[in-house]
Amino acid sequence: MLAETAKDLSRLLGDQAVITDPEAQEPFLHEWRDRYVGKAAAIVQPRTIGEVCQTLRFANENRIAVVPQGGNTGLVGGQTPDQSGSAIVLSLAKLNQIREVDPVGGVITVDSGVVLQTLQDAAVKAGRLFPLSLGAEGSCMIGGNLSTNAGGTGVLAYGNTRDLVLGLEVALPDGRLWNGLSKLRKDNTGYDLKHLFIGAEGTLGVITGASLKLFPKPKGMRTAMIGLASPYEALKLFSLMQDMAGPSLTGFEIMPRIGIEFLTRNMDGMRDPLEHEHAWYVLAEISSGRGDDDAEGLLMQSMETSFEEGLVEDAAIAQSLDQANAFWAMRHGLSEAQKPEGGSIKHDVSVPVASVADFLDEAMAAVVEMVPGCRPVPFGHLGDGNIHFNVSQPVGADRAEYLTNYETMNERVHAIVTAYGGSISAEHGIGQAKRDLLPGVKDPVALALMRTLKDAIDPNGIMNPGKVLQD
Amino acid sequence: MLAETAKDLSRLLGDQAVITDPEAQEPFLHEWRDRYVGKAAAIVQPRTIGEVCQTLRFANENRIAVVPQGGNTGLVGGQTPDQSGSAIVLSLAKLNQIREVDPVGGVITVDSGVVLQTLQDAAVKAGRLFPLSLGAEGSCMIGGNLSTNAGGTGVLAYGNTRDLVLGLEVALPDGRLWNGLSKLRKDNTGYDLKHLFIGAEGTLGVITGASLKLFPKPKGMRTAMIGLASPYEALKLFSLMQDMAGPSLTGFEIMPRIGIEFLTRNMDGMRDPLEHEHAWYVLAEISSGRGDDDAEGLLMQSMETSFEEGLVEDAAIAQSLDQANAFWAMRHGLSEAQKPEGGSIKHDVSVPVASVADFLDEAMAAVVEMVPGCRPVPFGHLGDGNIHFNVSQPVGADRAEYLTNYETMNERVHAIVTAYGGSISAEHGIGQAKRDLLPGVKDPVALALMRTLKDAIDPNGIMNPGKVLQD
Numbered sequence: 001m002l003a004e005t006a007k008d009l010s011r012l013l014g015d016q017a018v019i020t021d022p023e024a025q026e027p028f029l030h031e032w033r034d035r036y037v038g039k040a041a042a043i044v045q046p047r048t049i050g051e052v053c054q055t056l057r058f059a060n061e062n063r064i065a066v067v068p069q070g071g072n073t074g075l076v077g078g079q080t081p082d083q084s085g086s087a088i089v090l091s092l093a094k095l096n097q098i099r100e101v102d103p104v105g106g107v108i109t110v111d112s113g114v115v116l117q118t119l120q121d122a123a124v125k126a127g128r129l130f131p132l133s134l135g136a137e138g139s140c141m142i143g144g145n146l147s148t149n150a151g152g153t154g155v156l157a158y159g160n161t162r163d164l165v166l167g168l169e170v171a172l173p174d175g176r177l178w179n180g181l182s183k184l185r186k187d188n189t190g191y192d193l194k195h196l197f198i199g200a201e202g203t204l205g206v207i208t209g210a211s212l213k214l215f216p217k218p219k220g221m222r223t224a225m226i227g228l229a230s231p232y233e234a235l236k237l238f239s240l241m242q243d244m245a246g247p248s249l250t251g252f253e254i255m256p257r258i259g260i261e262f263l264t265r266n267m268d269g270m271r272d273p274l275e276h277e278h279a280w281y282v283l284a285e286i287s288s289g290r291g292d293d294d295a296e297g298l299l300m301q302s303m304e305t306s307f308e309e310g311l312v313e314d315a316a317i318a319q320s321l322d323q324a325n326a327f328w329a330m331r332h333g334l335s336e337a338q339k340p341e342g343g344s345i346k347h348d349v350s351v352p353v354a355s356v357a358d359f360l361d362e363a364m365a366a367v368v369e370m371v372p373g374c375r376p377v378p379f380g381h382l383g384d385g386n387i388h389f390n391v392s393q394p395v396g397a398d399r400a401e402y403l404t405n406y407e408t409m410n411e412r413v414h415a416i417v418t419a420y421g422g423s424i425s426a427e428h429g430i431g432q433a434k435r436d437l438l439p440g441v442k443d444p445v446a447l448a449l450m451r452t453l454k455d456a457i458d459p460n461g462i463m464n465p466g467k468v469l470q471d
Numbered sequence: 472m473l474a475e476t477a478k479d480l481s482r483l484l485g486d487q488a489v490i491t492d493p494e495a496q497e498p499f500l501h502e503w504r505d506r507y508v509g510k511a512a513a514i515v516q517p518r519t520i521g522e523v524c525q526t527l528r529f530a531n532e533n534r535i536a537v538v539p540q541g542g543n544t545g546l547v548g549g550q551t552p553d554q555s556g557s558a559i560v561l562s563l564a565k566l567n568q569i570r571e572v573d574p575v576g577g578v579i580t581v582d583s584g585v586v587l588q589t590l591q592d593a594a595v596k597a598g599r600l601f602p603l604s605l606g607a608e609g610s611c612m613i614g615g616n617l618s619t620n621a622g623g624t625g626v627l628a629y630g631n632t633r634d635l636v637l638g639l640e641v642a643l644p645d646g647r648l649w650n651g652l653s654k655l656r657k658d659n660t661g662y663d664l665k666h667l668f669i670g671a672e673g674t675l676g677v678i679t680g681a682s683l684k685l686f687p688k689p690k691g692m693r694t695a696m697i698g699l700a701s702p703y704e705a706l707k708l709f710s711l712m713q714d715m716a717g718p719s720l721t722g723f724e725i726m727p728r729i730g731i732e733f734l735t736r737n738m739d740g741m742r743d744p745l746e747h748e749h750a751w752y753v754l755a756e757i758s759s760g761r762g763d764d765d766a767e768g769l770l771m772q773s774m775e776t777s778f779e780e781g782l783v784e785d786a787a788i789a790q791s792l793d794q795a796n797a798f799w800a801m802r803h804g805l806s807e808a809q810k811p812e813g814g815s816i817k818h819d820v821s822v823p824v825a826s827v828a829d830f831l832d833e834a835m836a837a838v839v840e841m842v843p844g845c846r847p848v849p850f851g852h853l854g855d856g857n858i859h860f861n862v863s864q865p866v867g868a869d870r871a872e873y874l875t876n877y878e879t880m881n882e883r884v885h886a887i888v889t890a891y892g893g894s895i896s897a898e899h900g901i902g903q904a905k906r907d908l909l910p911g912v913k914d915p916v917a918l919a920l921m922r923t924l925k926d927a928i929d930p931n932g933i934m935n936p937g938k939v940l941q942d
Binding site: 102104105106107148149151155160162163172176177178179180182183184185186187188189190191192193195196198199200204215216218235239242243244245246247248289290350351352353354355381383384385386421422423424425426427428429430434438441442443445446447448449450452453455456457468469 | 630
């Protein structure tokens with residue numbers, strides 16, 4: 001029966017669209033950390049939108065599960081099939097055309113298999129900015145970014161992926177194609193369907209194309225590394241800088257001293273960014289539509305005011321692009337720098353911005369009480385309230401034994417997050433990883449409404465079953 | 472049976488929540504232009520969220536239609552019951568508390584019956600800006616703004632109402648309450664439900680509360696009235712100003728010479744804003760997070776460059792707040808100024824920003840061909856691609872006879888709009904007014920998907936029947 005699925009699909013789409021060779025299948029069946037591994041009846045790589053629709057129609061008629069996959073960089077197992085081997089993995093990788101760039105209207109229209117970096121480059125070539133930016137941008141695909149409503153470092157000024165979308169093209173579970181591509185900034189003709197598919201992690205349909213917003217490219221940029229006493233000062237600094245710079249404040253990331261220590265100890269070429277040690281650090285970025293001098297002026301001015309108000313202990317403003325990149329490399333290197341320190345228990349959480357400092361106090365105390373000696377390394381997008389709350393094992397502890405605390409520590413931290421009205425998945429999504437946690441934290445009416453929508457749009461339950469919602 | 476409905480509701484909610492007196496009912500049964508007039512079995516004014524839920528549960532069990540109503544300022548008849556007299560009008564006017572203002576987190580949480588201006592004032596009092604702004608702000612309510620995804624003059628910099636929402640609280644058709652209020656900037660835990668109810672015009676449930684984004688208040692502002700040759704120059708000017716000012720460009724409105732003539736002829740205290748006559752005018756506004764001098768510098772600089780590039784014929788920069796308000800009064804007075812000129816056939820349309828000039832050329836030629844001597848007065852939010860394409864009757868023509876062209880002219884203009892990939896309702900919604908036009912312009916799969924969602928969430932069809940979707 002499994003062999004039948006592959007054969008039927010080959011007959012339908014031609015041999016070149018169906019990958020059956022086990023070795024060629026292998027990269028599609030697990031993700032890079034091997035945390036999620038599955039099997040498939042077939043891997044399909046459509047070359048046209050029509051082939052996507054044909055695949056879905058076939059799967060729907062035969063009640064076969066379909067797992068959509070982009071760049072396979074997701075962190076919650078949303079793109080990996082289960083172990084049954086009965087599912088079709090639908091790879092969008094061959095649908096990779098940039099359909100149109102419209103710099104005057106500020107719109108780029110693309111296939112969903114376009115790699116994020118390719119999309120960014122196309123925008124730059126047209127003198128514009130596509131502001132979505134995240135670690136995996138060299139290999140993740142825009143369809144996956146859309147399906148997971150990806151976050152990243154541009155959220156503070158430009159919003160989440162959701163906020164960058166003007167229109168979508170989506171193949172529905174029964175093979176119908178919804179053409180919702182649009183260049184319109186305003187359109188009030190009925191329900192907003194695009195937001196239903198954005199962030200649905202492929203459980204409602206397959207995004208095949210998108211029309212996305214382009215922005216003017218900033219003409220100047222300045223970056224500062226700032227030392228301060230605690231997240232409370234960081235929060236006040238954030239308010240002050242947002243007040244002074246408004247939408248020109250395009251980055252505001254926080255990290256603790258221990259992160260700097262991990263970086264300088266474990267990574268090549270990293271050095272302490274400031275003369276003295278500080279308990280906490282903020283990486284702030286100002287972008288200007290006018291030029292570098294203007295960005296520097298704005299940054300200097302806000303630093304002066306925050307020194308006067310006693311918020312900041314020390315600050316270094318990058319004097320070159322290299323130095324700015326070095327500051328950002330520290331921020332981006334934090335996960336990597338944790339590895340030589342042993343096991344790490346991770347949380348991708350958000351709380352209301354005004355509660356970040358209180359949350360950090362409470363959660364850090366809670367995990368240290370739970371596993372004495374463990375080392376919290378919380379960092380992330382303070383301006384969005386999104387903290388990557390990672391906790392490294394105690395020095396010299398047994399890695400495996402430490403990691404047995406994973407679930408109980410998650411539970412404890414998520415309980416604190418929930419008490420602050422926060423989210424247990426700020427940017428990575430639910431996938432398989434957090435599916436069973438969702439009922440514990442989500443409003444039950446919201447969960448019931450999600451199930452109602454799923455059943456209405458995908459009555460046969462073929463779209464990415466076992467992800468986001470429990471069966 | 473109708474009397475029964477009112478009695479049952481009085482028994483359920485108490486007499487004070489049910490309006491039965493015909494005179495007291497009257498303001499709820501028609502809108503201000505009397506274009507839509509209806510009857511109701513009862514007008515209910517709940518004072519608590521619980522009463523909203525009770526009303527819906529009762530209506531759902533008894534299959535009685537419910538028409539939610541806020542400030543009753545909608546322009547497409549979405550808030551008016553039909554003539555059957557069997558519906559309940561559910562007024563949210565008594566749910567009018569501002570629940571919480573959080574200036575640090577940039578969040579305001581309100582009941583849906585709060586008047587927009589009250590909300591704006593509460594933001595200002597906390598040193599913040601709530602940027603939604605439109606003509607009816609003194610009486611429209613935020614619940615109605617949310618249900619229609621209202622536009623207005625702030626869209627260019629801050630987006631539509633949809634973009635200002637962090638979370639919603641919604642009473643579902645069966646009386647369950649979804650608590651989706653949130654202060655989070657990032658939350659990827661399942662389907663985005665709020666966008667389903669925003670812009671659904673009360674056909675899926677009743678919005679009872681919302682958590683909304685607050686922004687830093689601009690510290691400076693400058694406004695210019697600019698004379699230019701055609702919408703093509705206006706489009707180039709828009710590109711140039713957006714490039715130079717980025718998100719500081721907070722207003723960009725276009726109007727034709729005939730609009731200025733109508734204003735100076737028909738409105739008190741209006742005078743020609745520039746020394747000579749120009750074929751077209753742009754009202755541009757720059758906001759600065761730094762101060763008035765900075766806004767003026769930015770505006771001067773972009774005016775100089777656009778003079779050099781030959782885009783602009785003349786420009787006046789307002790030298791006082793009074794003068795800036797006078798410029799804006801011209802823009803806001805355009806509808807009013809048309810009235811003494813006789814009948815006007817209106818269109819609230821949008822096209823891709825890059826196509827605005829082409830669209831105006833084509834649509835103006837088309838209507839003049841259709842009714843020789845008619846006078847197009849297209850104006851609006853060029854930066855959003857949203858044009859209020861109003862067409863005044865020929866001088867001396869019979870008003871009633873001219874208005875017999877309403878539907879055919881609408882059809883002709885909508886066909887041009889649709890050919891440009893535009894929208895026949897940019898900001899006012901569908902309601903009753905455009906319900907029967909929708910099937911002609913909307914992607915049939917989108918329409919089918921809307922019906923699927925409606926049937927899933929409101930299986931008994933009690934929510935605002937006959938609006939948006941055909942029965």
